[in-house]
Amino acid sequence: MNTYTIPQKPTAPTAEDERRQEHSGLRRRLLEGTFEEDLEQEMLRHWSSDRNAIMVPDLSSNVLEQITRQLACLYDAAPTVTHADEIDISKLTSRAGYITRAGLFPLMSTAQQYILALRECFVRIDVIESYPGKVKREEGLQYRIVTPDNVYCESSPDAPDIPMYYQELRLRLDPDTKEPVYIADCIDIRDEETPKFGMYTVKPNGDLGEDVTQKYLGRGIMQGSEYPYRTKEGRPFLPLVMYRAEKTGKLWSAYKNSQIAYGALTASVLMSFFLHICKNCSYPQRYVLGAGVQGLSNNDVDTTARRQTISTDPSSILMFYSDPESTGQPLIGQFQAGGDPEKMLTAISQYELRVATASGISSANVLRTSGDPRSGYSLSVSREGQRTASRKYKIIQSYYDEELLSKSACMANIYFGANLPESGYRIQYAPIPRDPVEMKEIREDIISKMDNGLISPVQAMQLLHPDLDDEGARQMLLKIKRERAELM
Numbered sequence: 001m002n003t004y005t006i007p008q009k010p011t012a013p014t015a016e017d018e019r020r021q022e023h024s025g026l027r028r029r030l031l032e033g034t035f036e037e038d039l040e041q042e043m044l045r046h047w048s049s050d051r052n053a054i055m056v057p058d059l060s061s062n063v064l065e066q067i068t069r070q071l072a073c074l075y076d077a078a079p080t081v082t083h084a085d086e087i088d089i090s091k092l093t094s095r096a097g098y099i100t101r102a103g104l105f106p107l108m109s110t111a112q113q114y115i116l117a118l119r120e121c122f123v124r125i126d127v128i129e130s131y132p133g134k135v136k137r138e139e140g141l142q143y144r145i146v147t148p149d150n151v152y153c154e155s156s157p158d159a160p161d162i163p164m165y166y167q168e169l170r171l172r173l174d175p176d177t178k179e180p181v182y183i184a185d186c187i188d189i190r191d192e193e194t195p196k197f198g199m200y201t202v203k204p205n206g207d208l209g210e211d212v213t214q215k216y217l218g219r220g221i222m223q224g225s226e227y228p229y230r231t232k233e234g235r236p237f238l239p240l241v242m243y244r245a246e247k248t249g250k251l252w253s254a255y256k257n258s259q260i261a262y263g264a265l266t267a268s269v270l271m272s273f274f275l276h277i278c279k280n281c282s283y284p285q286r287y288v289l290g291a292g293v294q295g296l297s298n299n300d301v302d303t304t305a306r307r308q309t310i311s312t313d314p315s316s317i318l319m320f321y322s323d324p325e326s327t328g329q330p331l332i333g334q335f336q337a338g339g340d341p342e343k344m345l346t347a348i349s350q351y352e353l354r355v356a357t358a359s360g361i362s363s364a365n366v367l368r369t370s371g372d373p374r375s376g377y378s379l380s381v382s383r384e385g386q387r388t389a390s391r392k393y394k395i396i397q398s399y400y401d402e403e404l405l406s407k408s409a410c411m412a413n414i415y416f417g418a419n420l421p422e423s424g425y426r427i428q429y430a431p432i433p434r435d436p437v438e439m440k441e442i443r444e445d446i447i448s449k450m451d452n453g454l455i456s457p458v459q460a461m462q463l464l465h466p467d468l469d470d471e472g473a474r475q476m477l478l479k480i481k482r483e484r485a486e487l488m
Contacts, residue, residue, distance in 0.1 A: 030265070038265060039272070057272050064261055070275060076109070107145065120254065296308040
């Protein structure tokens with residue numbers, strides 16, 4: 001088995017982008033559960049090193065991950081993709097279509113959580129080309145989530161929220177040394193006449209170094225007429241989509257709702273303190289006056305946390321000796337417990353709820369599992385809260401999803417000779433299911449309004465399926481009418 005030493009990550013090209021990447025990196029680590037080092041550093045901000053030395057980091061509380069995972073529900077069921085002009089797009093969307101075989105929508109379930117947590121996220125489109133050999137590989141598209149802590153972008157002043165230059169930092173194995181190195185994929189369409197794609201080494205200060213496109217791709221920099229990503233009309237495009245949690249008109253909004261990330265980290269600090277209370281402070285504190293305990297061992301003598309300890313259990317007998325400098329009678333007593341775990345856990349739960357509602361969720365929609373021992377710190381978003389969030393997110397998510405579908409069609413046309421339309425895609429997300437009681441109430445309300453002439457059939461269909469627009473509701477009604485005539 002090969003072992004590698006990961007090199008130091010180069011800094012970003014600008015100081016502002018370095019700060020942005022550091023903050024996005026914190027959010028990503030919280031999402032992926034790799035924030036132990038961040039938690040240890042945060043604990044040192046709250047406690048001195050000697051107190052911190054006897055505490056154990058507790059990663060069980062993670063408000064950012066819990067809330068975004070439950071709000072990322074647009075792709076719990078596969079969306080429906082159609083075309084505005086009813087053109088056949090089965091090569092792209094059918095069971096054997098390019099996006100289905102690539103697992104796009106299962107991946108997007110994860111991508112949406114990254115988008116909500118990091119505020120921005122990229123989905124990059126690659127291709128898998130078939131080749132002869134012992135290992136058969138089927139041609140097709142491939143999608144990859146790219147987090148913004150590894151990306152530097154530039155945009156046009158006239159369209160500041162649309163990236164025109166994309167630089168992604170990637171770890172690759174050097175073909176010569178067989179060691180991992182950071183390589184930058186650079187895609188530049190700022191000048192439509194001479195777009196460019198190349199790969200470069202990266203210096204520690206973030207500057208681009210040697211051109212290594214030939215080394216990794218077997219060909220030189222692709223620019224001008226050789227640029228590989230173009231529409232049928234010959235217009236260059238970036239083979240990726242930059243998703244955002246909300247459209248702000250800016251290229252980045254990395255610090256928006258940063259209180260959730262910082263609050264999640266602080267909640268983990270509090271849970272670490274709760275663990276410390278349970279282990280070390282939840283029982284009465286004993287003390288001795290005028291006597292000492294025999295058999296003490298010295299611990300951590302080289303640190304500020306040095307102390308003397310002795311291990312005991314119910315069968316142990318402690319041997320005390322009289323302090324020769326004491327003139328009085330030795331005294332052994334105890335104080336009350338140093339902390340109340342139940343009250344501490346309740347306080348942490350209230351703090352977590354406060355952090356969760358900072359994400360814009362109504363406190364009425366953040367629940368705790370009744371009767372569950374974990375309910376002291378597990379947060380749950382109600383179904384109604386998920387529906388409310390989905391109605392908000394689908395507006396902007398559909399904008400970027402339709403862009404991704406268009407670019408996917410372009411890639412399929414370029415590399416696989418497909419003749420797919422490169423625009424006009426529409427996406428419709430499956431609604432979050434309602435329970436039988438809710439459905440019964442909705443049906444009765446719709447029937448009553450229809451009987452009294454208060455709503456049209458199209459409006460009734462939209463009340464039953466809130467994700468349908470007027471045209472979608474009309475098409476569904478016509479389909480029902482047609483099938484009833486054919487089958488009944």
